[in-house]
Amino acid sequence: MSTFTDTSTECAICLSALDGARTITLSCGHKWHLACLQQQIESARPSHAKRLIFSGCRCAKCGAFCEHPELENLTRRTDALRARVDALVAEQLEADAPDAWREARHDATARARLVDEGRRTYAYYLCGGCDAPYFGGTVDCADEMEGELTTSEERLCNACSPKSQAVCSELAHRPSHVWKCRYCCNPSTFVCYANVHFCDSCHAKNSRRVRSRGRGTEPSTLEAIPCPGEGCPFPKPEGRDRHSNGPSLDCEQVYYCASCETCPSRHAFLENPGSRNFVVNPSGEEGLRGWRANNGRGYPPCNWTVEDSEIRVDENTRTNFVSSYQWCIASQTVPLRQYVRNPSAARLEVSAKYMGRTDCPSVFKMAAIVTNAQGREIHRAATSELAAPADFWEKTTLSIEPRKGQRLGRDVPASPVSSPLHWRRRQPKKRAKKGWRKTRDGWLRLDLPADSTLRVGVTHRPKECSMKSQPGDFLSVHYNATLFSNDKEFDSSILREEPFVFQIGRKQMNEGWEKGLLSMCVGEQRKLVVPSGLAYGDVGGYGSESMNRIQPGATLVYHVELLAILDAEAAAPHMVWGL
Numbered sequence: 001m002s003t004f005t006d007t008s009t010e011c012a013i014c015l016s017a018l019d020g021a022r023t024i025t026l027s028c029g030h031k032w033h034l035a036c037l038q039q040q041i042e043s044a045r046p047s048h049a050k051r052l053i054f055s056g057c058r059c060a061k062c063g064a065f066c067e068h069p070e071l072e073n074l075t076r077r078t079d080a081l082r083a084r085v086d087a088l089v090a091e092q093l094e095a096d097a098p099d100a101w102r103e104a105r106h107d108a109t110a111r112a113r114l115v116d117e118g119r120r121t122y123a124y125y126l127c128g129g130c131d132a133p134y135f136g137g138t139v140d141c142a143d144e145m146e147g148e149l150t151t152s153e154e155r156l157c158n159a160c161s162p163k164s165q166a167v168c169s170e171l172a173h174r175p176s177h178v179w180k181c182r183y184c185c186n187p188s189t190f191v192c193y194a195n196v197h198f199c200d201s202c203h204a205k206n207s208r209r210v211r212s213r214g215r216g217t218e219p220s221t222l223e224a225i226p227c228p229g230e231g232c233p234f235p236k237p238e239g240r241d242r243h244s245n246g247p248s249l250d251c252e253q254v255y256y257c258a259s260c261e262t263c264p265s266r267h268a269f270l271e272n273p274g275s276r277n278f279v280v281n282p283s284g285e286e287g288l289r290g291w292r293a294n295n296g297r298g299y300p301p302c303n304w305t306v307e308d309s310e311i312r313v314d315e316n317t318r319t320n321f322v323s324s325y326q327w328c329i330a331s332q333t334v335p336l337r338q339y340v341r342n343p344s345a346a347r348l349e350v351s352a353k354y355m356g357r358t359d360c361p362s363v364f365k366m367a368a369i370v371t372n373a374q375g376r377e378i379h380r381a382a383t384s385e386l387a388a389p390a391d392f393w394e395k396t397t398l399s400i401e402p403r404k405g406q407r408l409g410r411d412v413p414a415s416p417v418s419s420p421l422h423w424r425r426r427q428p429k430k431r432a433k434k435g436w437r438k439t440r441d442g443w444l445r446l447d448l449p450a451d452s453t454l455r456v457g458v459t460h461r462p463k464e465c466s467m468k469s470q471p472g473d474f475l476s477v478h479y480n481a482t483l484f485s486n487d488k489e490f491d492s493s494i495l496r497e498e499p500f501v502f503q504i505g506r507k508q509m510n511e512g513w514e515k516g517l518l519s520m521c522v523g524e525q526r527k528l529v530v531p532s533g534l535a536y537g538d539v540g541g542y543g544s545e546s547m548n549r550i551q552p553g554a555t556l557v558y559h560v561e562l563l564a565i566l567d568a569e570a571a572a573p574h575m576v577w578g579l
Contacts, residue, residue: 006031012060013040027067027573028059034070041066041074046081048128048155051142051194054082065497081126085133086495089118092135098333099292106459106525106559108478108494115495125194129160141192141207155194168257176258182251184225185234185243197252200277204285222247278334284319293330304330313353313393325360350381351397356388364388368398444485447555450533456516457527459559465521467565471505474571475517476564484529484555499563501574510535512556520562528558 006029011018013036022034044056057078058065065082066075093114094101104110123142124133134157136142158164158174167177179188181199188197198206206222227243235255236243244251280290284306293304303324313320321330336348348370356362367382381398388394437444469475476499481491493500502508504517512530520526532538532553540552550556 005029011036013037024068024070026059026064028062028064030059030061032059037066037068037071038074041071041078046078046126048126051123051125051136051139052081052085052133054078054085057082081133083496085124086115086119086497088124088133088135089115089122090489090495092122093118106480106527108480108561111480111494112497115497123194125155127157127160128155130157132157132159134158135191136194137190137192141190142194161195163252163254167254170257173257178255178258180234180243180251180253180255181245182247183222183245185227185232185245187234187255195249195252224251278336279332283313283317284321285317291330291332293328304328311355311392320355347402348400349397350400351395353393353395354386354388355393356390358390362388364396366396366398368400370400447485447553448529448531450531450537450553452531452533452555454512454515454531454534455527455529457529458524459527460523460525460561462521462523465524467522469504469518469520469562469565471518472503473505474501474503474566474568474575475520475562476501476566476571476574477517477560477562479558479560481559482557483550484557487557490550499574501566501571503571503575513558513560516558517560517562522562522564525559525561528556528560530556530558532556 006025008031009018010016011021011023011031011033014033016033018031018033023031024034024037025031040056040060044054046052046054054065057075065079090101097114100114104114121138123136123139125136126132127134158177159171164174164177168174179191179197180186181188181202182197183202184199186199186201189200190198190203192198192203192206202222202225209222224245224247227245229242232243234243237253243253281287287306288304291304305322306319307322309318309320312318348368350366350368352364352366354364363385365383365385367380369377370379371377379400381400383396383398386394386396437446478493478499479491480489480494482489504514507514510530512528512534515534516526516528516530532555535556536550536552536554538552540554541550
C-alpha cells in the first residue's frame with residue numbers, strides 16, 4: 001500500500017466536497033468519490049469502435065491504475081485485457097527492436113521502460129469476432145477522424161477475417177499473410193486504423209494528407225489507383241478480372257501466405273526487379289526510425305542526423321542521412337520471409353546512393369549479410385571504401401545470387417558447401433553437440449534430469465544488506481520466467497507492472513523458489529535454474545494468460561529481484577492465497 005496521504009478536500013472529478021458522498025482511497029493514496037470513479041471506469045470500458053487506451057482506468061492525479069476492492073468487479077476484465085495487450089507489446093518490441101529487447105531481458109527497469117514506450121507507440125484494437133486484442137498499426141496511424149470504424153463486423157483480427165481464412169487455415173501463419181494495399185494493387189507494407197493496409201507509396205500519401213489538417217487545411221480524399229485489369233500481375237479475387245481499389249472494406253485482399261506458399265494464382269504473381277524497397281525509412285523521411293546506429297570500433301560516438309537535401313536524390317525524396325566526422329555505421333534487418341516465398345532461391349540486390357561535401361573528403365562502404373532462420377550467416381558481400389563525390393549522388397549495388405541447395409529456413413553451414421554430399425557429412429557433428437537436440441523449430445537445449453540439483457546464481461549483490469529473507473517472511477519480488485530449452489517467456493511480473501508477493505517457507509511456490517530465494521538481500525538479483533523435479537514435474541502447467549505452455553519435464557529459468565521484505569499487514573492486500 002502507498003504511504004502517501006492525500007489531503008484534498010474535493011473530488012477532482014465532480015469538484016464536490018469529499019465528505020459529501022462515499023469516498024475511497026486508491027492504492028496510490030489519492031481519494032475520490034466512489035460513484036465518480038465507477039462512472040469513469042464504466043464509461044471507459046473497451047469497445048470495438050476505438051483503439052484500446054485504458055486511460056479511463058487510471059488515477060487522474062498520478063496515472064497509476066485504479067486499485068481498490070470496491071472497484072474489482074469493474075476492473076477485473078480490463079486488467080486481464082491489459083495483461084494480454086502487454087504481452088502483444090512485448091512480442092512487437094522483440095520483432096521491431098530485438099537488440100534493445102535482448103539487452104533489457106534481465107533488467108526489470110529497462111524492460112518496463114520499453115513496454116511503456118511500446119504502449120505509447122503501438123495501437124491495439126478489440127476484435128469483433130473473438131473479442132481478443134490485436135495489433136493494428138502505430139498510434140500515429142490511429143486518428144479517429146481518419147479511419148476509425150464503428151461496427152464490430154468491420155473490425156476483425158487476422159484469425160477471424162474471412163479473407164485470411166480463404167487463403168490459409170493455419171492460425172500460426174496469419175502474421176505471414178501478404179495483404180493487398182487497399183488503394184492500389186501493390187502488396188502492402190503497413191497496417192493502419194486496425195485493418196487498413198497500405199503500400200509504401202499510398203501510406204506516404206495518406207500521411208501527407210493527414211498532416212495537412214494540422215496546418216489548418218481540410219485534408220483531401222486519398223485517391224485510389226485503378227487496377228489495369230489484364231496488365232496487373234497480382235492475383236485477382238475469385239470471379240473477377242480486376243481488383244477493387246478504394247476506401248471500402250471490400251478492397252482488402254490477402255494475396256498469399258508466405259509460410260505455406262499458398263496463392264490462388266501464385267505462378268502469375270510476379271514483381272519486376274527493383275520494384276519494391278524492403279528497407280524501412282530509406283532516406284530519413286521518418287527520422288531514424290528502423291535504423292540502428294553505432295560508431296566504428298575505437299572511435300568516439302558518432303551522430304546520425306537527417307537534413308533537407310540540397311541536391312535531391314529524386315523528385316520524390318526530400319531528405320537524406322548525414323554522418324559526423326568519423327566512421328559511422330547504420331544498419332537495418334529486413335525479414336525477407338515476409339516478402340519472398342523462398343528467399344534463398346531469389347536474386348537479392350542491395351543498393352544505396354551516397355555523396356560527400358566539398359569541404360570534407362569522405363568515403364562510403366556498404367555491406368550486406370544474409371542469415372538463415374537461426375541467425376547463422378550464410379552469405380556476406382561488401383564494397384570497398386568508395387570515395388564520395390561532392391556534387392552528385394553516386395550509386396553502388398551489391399548482388400547476391402541464389403545458391404543451390406540452401407534455404408534460409410534450414411540450419412546450413414556458414415561456409416559455402418561444394419555439394420550436397422559435403423553438407424551431409426558435416427551434419428552428424430551438429431547433431432552430436434552435447435546438451436542439444438534438433439527439432440522442427442530448430443536446435444533446443446535438453447532439459448535437465450528431474451533429479452538434478454537447483455542452480456542458483458547471484459547476478460547483482462547490493463553493497464549493503466541489513467536483512468536477509470528467512471522462512472515465514474513475506475517477500476515482494478519482480479521476476480521473469482523462461483523455458484530452459486528455448487528461452488521462451490511464460491510468465492513475468494514486469495509485464496503485469498505489479499510486484500509478486502508471497503510467503504516463503506509455506507509451500508506457496510514451487511520448491512525451486514522455496515530453496516533458491518532464502519538468505520536473499522533486498523535489492524539482490526538471482527538467476528534460478530529449476531529442474532522439473534523442483535518445479536512442475538511430469539504434469540506441466542501454464543504461465544500467464546496468452547503465454548507459453550510449460551511442458552511436462554520442463555526445466556525453468558527465473559530471474560528474480562527481491563524488492564522488499566514486508567510485514568503481514570503490508571503484504572495482506574497483495575497476497576494471492578491470503579494469510
